[in-house]
Amino acid sequence: MINIKPFQSNETFALELDAHDPLSHYRKQFLIPKFQNEEAIYFCGNSLGLQPKGVKEAIDGELSKWEKLGVEAHFEKEKPWYSYHEIFPDMVSKIVGSKPHEVVLMNSLTVNLHLMMTSFYNPTPKRHKILMEQNPFPSDYYAVETQIRYHGLDPEKSLMTAKPKSNSPILLMEDWEEVFKDQGEEIALVLIGGVNYYTGQGFDIERISRLAKQYGCKIGIDLAHAAGNLILQLHDWEVDFAVWCQYKYLNCGPGAVGGAFVHEQYAEHFNGPRLAGWWGALPDKRFQISSSFKPQPGANGWQISNPPIFSMAPCRVSLNLFNEAGMENLREKSLLLTGYLEFLLNEISNSDFSIITPKNPEERGCQLSLHIKEKGKEVISNLKSQGIICDFREPGCIRIAPVPFYNSFHEAWRFSEIFKNLLEK
Numbered sequence: 001m002i003n004i005k006p007f008q009s010n011e012t013f014a015l016e017l018d019a020h021d022p023l024s025h026y027r028k029q030f031l032i033p034k035f036q037n038e039e040a041i042y043f044c045g046n047s048l049g050l051q052p053k054g055v056k057e058a059i060d061g062e063l064s065k066w067e068k069l070g071v072e073a074h075f076e077k078e079k080p081w082y083s084y085h086e087i088f089p090d091m092v093s094k095i096v097g098s099k100p101h102e103v104v105l106m107n108s109l110t111v112n113l114h115l116m117m118t119s120f121y122n123p124t125p126k127r128h129k130i131l132m133e134q135n136p137f138p139s140d141y142y143a144v145e146t147q148i149r150y151h152g153l154d155p156e157k158s159l160m161t162a163k164p165k166s167n168s169p170i171l172l173m174e175d176w177e178e179v180f181k182d183q184g185e186e187i188a189l190v191l192i193g194g195v196n197y198y199t200g201q202g203f204d205i206e207r208i209s210r211l212a213k214q215y216g217c218k219i220g221i222d223l224a225h226a227a228g229n230l231i232l233q234l235h236d237w238e239v240d241f242a243v244w245c246q247y248k249y250l251n252c253g254p255g256a257v258g259g260a261f262v263h264e265q266y267a268e269h270f271n272g273p274r275l276a277g278w279w280g281a282l283p284d285k286r287f288q289i290s291s292s293f294k295p296q297p298g299a300n301g302w303q304i305s306n307p308p309i310f311s312m313a314p315c316r317v318s319l320n321l322f323n324e325a326g327m328e329n330l331r332e333k334s335l336l337l338t339g340y341l342e343f344l345l346n347e348i349s350n351s352d353f354s355i356i357t358p359k360n361p362e363e364r365g366c367q368l369s370l371h372i373k374e375k376g377k378e379v380i381s382n383l384k385s386q387g388i389i390c391d392f393r394e395p396g397c398i399r400i401a402p403v404p405f406y407n408s409f410h411e412a413w414r415f416s417e418i419f420k421n422l423l424e425k
């Protein structure tokens with residue numbers, strides 16, 4: 001067994017870490033994009049996760065059922081389309097820390113966000129505000145802004161973002177406490193990312209949820225950058241709802257079906273507003289025209305349409321891999337892999353960049369965000385020309401995400417070498 005710590009910056013050490021990685025065999029289960037006939041260094045799983053090898057066969061299987069059976073495929077023996085989605089709650093609950101009846105796969109992220117806000121944002125003259133983190137993802141901001149307008153309110157007065165006291169990109173727990181102390185009684189809904197897409201900061205959802213409850217606010221979490229990345233305990237943290245997409249860390253393919261969590265406390269008794277469709281109704285009422293809407297208990301009751309089978313086929317394959325590898329094991333490797341990459345980057349003595357993601361591993365997932373003083377886009381295209389895939393976010397941030405499922409320690413080492421040489425030029 002090697003001594004993992006202290007880390008060393010030589011190549012042999014990187015190879016040793018790979019040799020001792022109990023999850024290294026999972027890389028073979030994914031299709032790695034090529035660069036000049038070699039495997040590219042893909043550090044972009046925070047944007048689009050890679051394709052598991054079983055996906056093509058899974059989609060082909062559904063295509064041939066459509067071909068051979070037509071509508072009868074809804075009721076064939078093996079994986080009938082009518083109940084195709086019913087295996088997901090068990091798989092998904094292990095990933096987000098919920099009970100199975102608290103989660104459902106449906107629609108896409110922003111659509112789910114709107115549906116959840118329809119149910120959980122109920123402004124009154126006294127309590128009308130929505131609190132977000134500073135610099136939220138644009139789609140979330142637009143969703144919140146337009147929900148506020150939908151209720152006839154003014155985003156100037158009803159949309160607020162938590163800001164740090166200093167000019168820091170990172171929010172401290174004190175900053176949250178301050179906002180609640182000042183305006184907690186006016187906040188109807190807290191809506192934050194589990195991990196901020198830009199800085200890579202992971203928020204202490206448990207504590208923020210407790211604060212929200214203490215001030216009588218509802219709380220919803222956007223897990224786009226947290227699902228499949230961090231250990232989550234949505235049920236125990238008592239958040240009211242959560243939504244996420246599955247094409248980032250969850251590797252379910254571009255535009256994959258999204259997910260939603262609704263806390264158990266609303267499973268049987270939810271009297272608030274909701275927008276319904278036949279798929280959320282009790283199964284025996286699905287085809288009844290004259291009866292008024294009676295929701296299924298739990299998150300299932302928020303479904304509207306019948307599910308997209310071709311889009312769900314990859315989810316079966318990918319979520320299965322997550323259950324097999326286990327979130328705890330993935331997170332354990334992730335802490336080591338990102339910690340190692342951070343170590344290597346800190347060894348580079350160059351003041352043209354700095355890491356803005358929190359140093360505390362508990363406050364981040366696998367992504368590191370590098371603030372580049374100048375020429376960020378040039379750096380990115382240079383990295384690309386050397387087989388590294390990562391991305392740039394305005395105004396000056398390179399995001400690199402080594403993913404424990406398919407990235408190696410040696411890739412982290414190669415990245416840091418290439419990056420160092422590039423900065424020295």
Ligand SMILES: *Cc1c(COP(=O)(O)O)cnc(C)c1O
Pocket residue numbers: 108109110111137139140193197222224225245
């Ligand atoms: C990726 C991402 C989205 C994308 O929304 P879609 O509805 O899936 O297109 C929204 N919000 C956040 C925070 C994201 O990271």
